[in-house]
Amino acid sequence: DTGVSQNPRHKITKRGQNVTFRCDPISEHNRLYWYRQTLGQGPEFLTYFQNEAQLEKSRLLSDRFSAERPKGSFSTLEIQRTEQGDSAMYLCASSRVTGQPYIQYFGPGTRLTVL
Amino acid sequence: GIQVEQSPPDLILQEGANSTLRCNFSDSVNNLQWFHQNPWGQLINLFYIPSGTKQNGRLSATTVATERYSLLYISSSQTTDSGVYFCAVATGTASKLTFGTGTRLQVTL
Numbered sequence: 001d002t003g004v005s006q007n008p009r010h011k012i013t014k015r016g017q018n019v020t021f022r023c024d025p026i027s028e029h030n031r032l033y034w035y036r037q038t039l040g041q042g043p044e045f046l047t048y049f050q051n052e053a054q055l056e057k058s059r060l061l062s063d064r065f066s067a068e069r070p071k072g073s074f075s076t077l078e079i080q081r082t083e084q085g086d087s088a089m090y091l092c093a094s095s096r097v098t099g100q101p102y103i104q105y106f107g108p109g110t111r112l113t114v115l
Numbered sequence: 116g117i118q119v120e121q122s123p124p125d126l127i128l129q130e131g132a133n134s135t136l137r138c139n140f141s142d143s144v145n146n147l148q149w150f151h152q153n154p155w156g157q158l159i160n161l162f163y164i165p166s167g168t169k170q171n172g173r174l175s176a177t178t179v180a181t182e183r184y185s186l187l188y189i190s191s192s193q194t195t196d197s198g199v200y201f202c203a204v205a206t207g208t209a210s211k212l213t214f215g216t217g218t219r220l221q222v223t224l
Contacts, residue, residue, distance in 0.1 A: 033211060042119075042201050042214030043158070056211065089156050093212075102146055102205075104212060106158040 002026070004107035006092050012113045013082055020078045021110045025094030032075050033104060034067055035091040036060065043091055049075060050097055082114045117142045121202055121215035128192050128222050136187040136218045138202030146205035147178055148212065149187050153198050161187070161200075192222045 005024045013019050025032045031050050035043035046065070047057045051072035061067075064082075069075040079086055089111050093104040118141040128134055140147075149161040162169050166180040173192075178185040189196055199219050203212040 035212075037156075042203070042216050043212075045211040045213070048211060091156075091158065101163045103148065103160065103163045104146075104203075105160065106150075109156045111156065 004092055004094050004105055006090075006107040006110050008110060009108060010111050010113075012115065014115050015082060015084060017082055018078065018080045019082060019112065020076055021090055021092075021112075022074060022076050023092030023107060024074045025092070026105060029094035029096055029105075030072065031095045031097045032069055033093040033095075034075070034077055035093065037089040037091060037109075038087075043089075046077075079112075082112075084114050087112055087114045117144070117204060117206055117213050119202060119204055119213055119215035121200075121218050123218060124216065126218055126220045128220065130192060130194060130222055130224055132192050132222075133188070133190045134192060134220070136189070136200055136202075136220075138185040138187070138204075138215055140183050140185075140202075140204050142183070142206055143180070144204040144206055146203075146210075146212070147185055148203050149176055149185070150201045150203065151196075151198050152201060152217070158201070189220075192220075194222045194224065196220060197222050 033048040034046040037043040049069040064080045067077045089109045091109045092107045095104045120139045147165045150158045162176040164178045168177045175188045199217040203214045
């Protein structure tokens with residue numbers, strides 16, 4: 001089966017602009033996760049969905065961030081009024097929720113640079 | 116929340132050498148995964164190992180859940196093994212992963 005895909009792979013934007021990223025999970029996976037990774041750190045959890053329901057949001061997800069998974073398939077992550085501190089790699093992962101193992105598979109990430 | 120510590124933070128090896136990477140975690144876990152992050156940022160799954168021992172080629176891993184640690188062994192290292200190795204854990208089934216800060220491995224000729 002195909003893996004997790006993310007688009008775009010790179011995004012350069014100016015401070016104050018809005019950006020949107022897309023994640024397509026592995027087709028039979030009904031759980032989808034977003035993580036953020038800054039330079040020299042491990043990925044940090046942002047939010048996750050089971051089907052179309054957003055079940056948990058991290059304190060890292062400020063009001064400028066919104067995520068959706070409208071039909072329980074692909075997901076979008078939008079950042080409004082970007083700030084330089086939003087520069088990071090945004091990673092998406094998916095997993096099954098029933099039947100072990102609950103392995104999370106990651107996409108290639110979207111690298112955001114805010115100028 | 117759960118704490119994950121990895122050691123050593125940096126490791127330089129000559130090609131052909133063996134190494135052991137360690138991951139300590141502060142609570143019981145239902146999921147433990149080891150990843151290799153390549154230079155382009157892709158996280159590659161190495162092992163799903165909440166307990167027990169597994170081997171895959173030159174790599175093997177052991178998790179002692181009762182003592183809250185996991186070890187990743189790399190034997191006969193190659194330059195392509197270079198990169199950052201992350202341990203990540205989850206306390207619930209199919210829930211969010213908490214990552215350690217990683218071990219940066221450099222394998223030289």
